[in-house]
Structure formats: structure tokens, C-alpha cells
Amino acid sequence: MKNSFDFRSMLANAWVQDAIPPALLIVLVIIVEIGSPGFLTGETLALLLSNTAVLFILATGVTFVILIGGIDLSIQAVASLASVILAQLLPSMGLLAFPVAIAAGLVFGILSGVVHVWLRVPSFVATLATGGVVAGMALWLANGRAITIEEGGRASTSWINATIGGTPVVVLIAIGVGLASYLGLRYTRFGRQSLAVGAGEPAAYAAGINVDRTKIVAFALSGTLAAIAGVILAARLSSGSPSLANQLLLPAIAAVIVGGTAITGGLGGVGRTAVGALIISIVRIGMTFVGVNIFAENVVFGAVLIAAVAITIDRSKIAIIK
Numbered sequence: 001m002k003n004s005f006d007f008r009s010m011l012a013n014a015w016v017q018d019a020i021p022p023a024l025l026i027v028l029v030i031i032v033e034i035g036s037p038g039f040l041t042g043e044t045l046a047l048l049l050s051n052t053a054v055l056f057i058l059a060t061g062v063t064f065v066i067l068i069g070g071i072d073l074s075i076q077a078v079a080s081l082a083s084v085i086l087a088q089l090l091p092s093m094g095l096l097a098f099p100v101a102i103a104a105g106l107v108f109g110i111l112s113g114v115v116h117v118w119l120r121v122p123s124f125v126a127t128l129a130t131g132g133v134v135a136g137m138a139l140w141l142a143n144g145r146a147i148t149i150e151e152g153g154r155a156s157t158s159w160i161n162a163t164i165g166g167t168p169v170v171v172l173i174a175i176g177v178g179l180a181s182y183l184g185l186r187y188t189r190f191g192r193q194s195l196a197v198g199a200g201e202p203a204a205y206a207a208g209i210n211v212d213r214t215k216i217v218a219f220a221l222s223g224t225l226a227a228i229a230g231v232i233l234a235a236r237l238s239s240g241s242p243s244l245a246n247q248l249l250l251p252a253i254a255a256v257i258v259g260g261t262a263i264t265g266g267l268g269g270v271g272r273t274a275v276g277a278l279i280i281s282i283v284r285i286g287m288t289f290v291g292v293n294i295f296a297e298n299v300v301f302g303a304v305l306i307a308a309v310a311i312t313i314d315r316s317k318i319a320i321i322k
Contacts, residue, residue, distance in 0.1 A: 020311060021260050021275045028282045035290035046168060048281055053174035054229045054236075056277040058248055059255040060181050061225030063273045064218040066256055067185075069198045069265030070123035072222045074112055074131030075252060078105045079230030079245035081138040086231045087240030088141065090153030097156070102227045108134050109223015113216035127219075138242035146241040149234065157235035170232055177225065182270045190217055198265025255280045258308045279308060 033039045058075055065072040082101040089097035108130060116126040149157060162169050185191035193214045197204045204211050229248075234240045259276025261268025283304050287297050 017260060021258065021272060021279065024258075024308060024311060025275055025279050025282070028279060028286065032282060032286035032289055035286075039286075039289055046166075046171075048278075048285055049171045049174075050168045051285065052277050052281040053168075053170045054233050055248060055251055055255060055281060056174050056274060057177050057225050057232070058229040058245070058252040059273050059277050060177060060270055061222035061229075062252055063181070063256050063261060063268065063270055064185075064194065064221045065123065066253075066261055066263060067194050067198045067265055067268055068215055068218045069201065070116065070215065070218070071253070072112065072127045072219065072226075073124065073249065074108065074127040074134055075222060075226040075229075076245040076247075076249040077131040077134040077138065078108050078223050078226040079233065079248065080240075080242050081105075081108070081134050081141075082227035082230030083234035083240035083244045084138045084142045084147060084242060085240070086234045087147040087149050087153070090156055091150055094156050098231055101231050102224060105223040105225075105227020105230070106220055107223070109220040109226070110216060112223065113219030116219065117212045117215050123219075135242065142240065142242050144242065146239050146244075149238045149240070154238060157238070160232060160235040170236065173228075173232065177228065178270055178274055181221075181225075185269055190214065194218060195266055198262075198267070200266070251280050251284070254305055254309070258305070280305075283308075 029040070038044075058079060062072050062075060082105050085101040085104055086097050089100055093100065112123075112127045112130045115121050115130060116123045119126075121129075160169055160173075164172060185194065193204070193209045196207065196209055197211050197214050201211060204214075226245075230245055233244055237244070255276035256268070256273050257263055257276070258279050259268070259272035259274070261272050261276075283301060284297075287300055292300055
């Protein structure tokens with residue numbers, strides 16, 4: 001019993017909790033490299049980072065909402081809608097289609113926040129409902145089918161698929177998003193207030209923080225970043241679809257949790273989400289490299305995900321696991 005107690009006490013130390021996600025990332029890389037020698041090549045790493053970029057941008061948006069103690073289940077629908085808007089408007093509007101598609105994400109992010117704050121609807125239900133509305137709009141706009149970006153439109157998206165100094169532009173965009181989000185959380189009043197709201201909403205109200213405004217801004221950022229992820233995905237695949245990002249909701253939320261951000265809010269950040277997104281990508285891509293049967297990949301991914309969350313979740317700030 002004493003040994004068990006000591007082990008739990010050790011895991012509760014802040015520095016141990018901070019070190020677990022990066023250590024898990026290194027262990028996974030080593031396992032994949034052993035299972036498939038040659039994984040750690042420049043070309044493979046560039047592919048890994050490019051595939052992680054969209055997931056990271058999506059997960060960064062959710063990080064803002066989770067930090068205030070909420071959840072955003074509409075991100076995959078918002079990303080898909082943005083891809084449809086971009087694919088439809090590129091031929092007629094060119095590069096102006098990008099801000100229009102991203103603005104749609106901002107609008108629906110604000111809508112989720114307003115429904116949650118003003119109508120006092122739990123964020124789980126509010127964003128699930130908003131996501132349903134957004135998904136329906138995407139299906140209606142696309143007439144239920146994927147929209148291929150024509151040759152004329154591809155000229156406006158080619159810059160996203162380019163490289164600068166050997167680094168894919170999509171990776172540079174993700175770095176820019178991550179850096180801006182990190183600085184926003186660490187050095188702005190909004191960032192400090194977000195952590196305060198997530199750590200204890202009644203105390204935040206008592207301290208004079210405008211909790212409602214902080215929440216709406218968090219949802220607005222989540223919607224905006226989801227739309228950015230959607231337009232990047234559309235540009236990379238040269239098509240928009242009402243279901244383009246449907247498979248990214250679970251990995252995006254998992255990336256936040258695996259990275260060490262508390263699901264109850266008040267603890268975490270964008271740096272942790274970056275590590276979590278890399279862990280998720282390596283698990284998914286690594287299965288291909290080591291030759292896991294394609295039909296067994298979801299089983300393996302789910303099992304690894306449960307193990308990763310069990311190892312990395314910071315229980316020192318969560319009194320009761322529900």
C-alpha cells in the first residue's frame with residue numbers, strides 16, 4: 001500500500017505531469033523507428049508535420065474552449081462548411097474566398113458562445129446543436145456532394161501546398177497559429193481570464209471578470225481556427241465536402257487531453273496541445289509504418305488513446321473523475 005501511495009504521490013508532482021506527454025512522444029517515436037527503421041527521415045518528418053498541422057490548428061481552437069471549462073463539438077462541421085464555401089467561391093472570388101470562409105467559422109463560433117452564455121445551455125448541447133445546423137447548411141450548399149476545386153481555383157490554393165526553404169507552408173501556418181495562440185493565452189488579459197474562468201467560475205465572477213464575454217471570445221476563436229483548418233484541408237485535397245472533417249473531432253479533442261490540458265479547464269495551454277497533436281499523429285501514421293492491419297487500426301488507435309490519456313491526464317487538479 002505504501003509503495004502504491006508513493007507512486008501516486010510521485011505522479012501528482014507538477015514536474016512529473018509536465019514531463020509525461022513529451023516523454024510519451026519520444027517513446028512512441030522510438031517504438032515506430034524500431035518497428036520500421038528509416039521512419040526518422042527528413043521526408044517522413046515533413047509528411048508527419050504536414051499531416052499534424054491541420055489537426056493542431058483544429059485542436060488549438062478547442063483548447064481555448066476546454067480551458068474555460070467547456071467543450072466544442074461543432075468544430076468538424078464548421079471546418080467542413082468552410083471547405084465547401086471555399087470550393088464554391090474560389091472560381092468567382094479568388095483569394096477573397098479565404099476570408100469569407102474563415103468569417104463563416106467566426107460567425108458560428110460566436111453563435112455557439114451566445115447560445116451557451118445567453119440561453120444558459122450547456123456547451124456540450126449548444127455546440128452539438130450548432131454543429132447540426134452547420135452540417136445541414138454544408139449539405140445544402142454542396143447539394144450533398146463533394147465539390148472539386150477547378151483548375152482556375154487551384155491557382156489560388158497552390159501557395160498552401162508550396163514549401164518555403166524546404167518547409168511546407170502548411171507547417172509554417174500552424175507554427176504562426178500556435179505562436180499567436182500561445183502569446184495570446186500567456187500575455188493578454190483574455191488569456192489570464194480564460195484560465196481563471198476554467199479554474200473557478202464563481203471566483204472569476206467575484207473577481208470582476210466578464211465571464212460571459214470571455215466564454216464567447218473562446219468559442220469565436222474555436223470556430224475561426226476550425227474554419228482555417230477546413231480551408232487548409234480543402235486546399236490540400238483540392239476539394240470541399242460537407243463531411244471533409246468528420247473524422248477529426250475525436251483526434252482534435254484527444255490531442256488536447258493527451259497533451260495534458262485538464263478537461264475540467266483552468267490548466268493547460270497551446271504548447272501541450274502541440275505535443276498532444278504530435279502524439280496522435282505518430283500513433284495514426286506509425287500504425288501504417290509498422291504494418292498494422294487496416295481493419296485493426298481503429299482498435300489499436302482506441303486502445304493507445306485510452307492508455308495515453310490514462311498516463312498523461314493531470315489528476316492533481318481534478319478531485320473527482322466523472
